Amino acid sequence: MRNNIEIKAGLIPVRIIGKKIEMLFMFPNDPEGEFGGEVYQIAKGGVEEAESKLHAAIREGREELGITSDSFLHTPALVGTQNGLVVYGVLVMPKPRLGKSTFETKKVKWLSPTQFAKIGRQEHVWAVAAASKSVINWLKLI
Numbered sequence: 002m003r004n005n006i007e008i009k010a011g012l013i014p015v016r017i018i019g020k021k022i023e024m025l026f027m028f029p030n031d032p033e034g035e036f037g038g039e040v041y042q043i044a045k046g047g048v049e050e051a052e053s054k055l056h057a058a059i060r061e062g063r064e065e066l067g068i069t070s071d072s073f074l075h076t077p078a079l080v081g082t083q084n085g086l087v088v089y090g091v092l093v094m095p096k097p098r099l100g101k102s103t104f105e106t107k108k109v110k111w112l113s114p115t116q117f118a119k120i121g122r123q124e125h126v127w128a129v130a131a132a133s134k135s136v137i138n139w140l141k142l143i
Contacts, residue, residue: 006085010054011045011125012062012077013132014093016111022136023111024129025093026121027065030107041110042122043129045086058089064103072097081131084124090132 014025026041044065048057058077062068077089102109114133118126 008048008054009045009086010048010057010061011043011086011088011128012058012066012068013043013080013088013090013128014062014066014068014072014097015090015132015136016093016095016097017136018095021113022133023113024117024132025066025068025109025111026117027102027106028108028110029105031105037122037124039107040122041112041117041120043086043088043125045088054087055089058087062091063100065106066109067100067102067106068093068097069100078135080135081128083127086128088128088132090135092136 016023027044028041029037029039031037031039044061046057046061048054055077059070072093074092074094077091080088080090082088099109112121114129117129121129
C-alpha cells in the first residue's frame with residue numbers, strides 16, 4: 002500500500018481477428034459486489050509480497066481468465082496506471098487455450114473496445130482505451 006492506496010495489477014489479453022481488435026475480460030461471480038460488481042472488467046488483483054506488478058498481472062490473468070503465458074506473443078507491456086491500478090496489455094494468439102478460472106469468475110468474454118465501453122466496468126474504460134492505442138503501436142513494429 003502506498004499513501005493508503007492499495008496497488009493492484011491487471012492484465013488485458015488482446016487478439017487480432019482480421020482487422021478487429023478483441024480483448025478478454027472477466028465477469029465476476031459477485032452477488033455481494035465484493036469483486037467490483039456484476040459487469041465485465043479487467044482481470045486484476047492485489048500485488049503479493051515480494052511479487053512484481055508484472056508478475057501479479059500475469060497471475061491475475063491466469064486465475065481470473067484462465068489464460069497462460071504460453072499464449073502470449075510477447076512480454077506484457079505497461080499500458081497505464083490510474084488510482085493504484087497498474088494495467089498491462091499483451092498480444093495473444095488468435096485462439097488461445099483458456100484453462101479454468103477461479104471461483105471469482107462467472108464467465109469470460111472477448112469484447113471489442115467499443116463493446117467494453119458500452120457494457121464494461123466504467124472505471125476500466127481508460128485502461129481499455131490505453132491498451133487499444135498500445136496495440137496500434139505494437140502492430141506498427143511487426
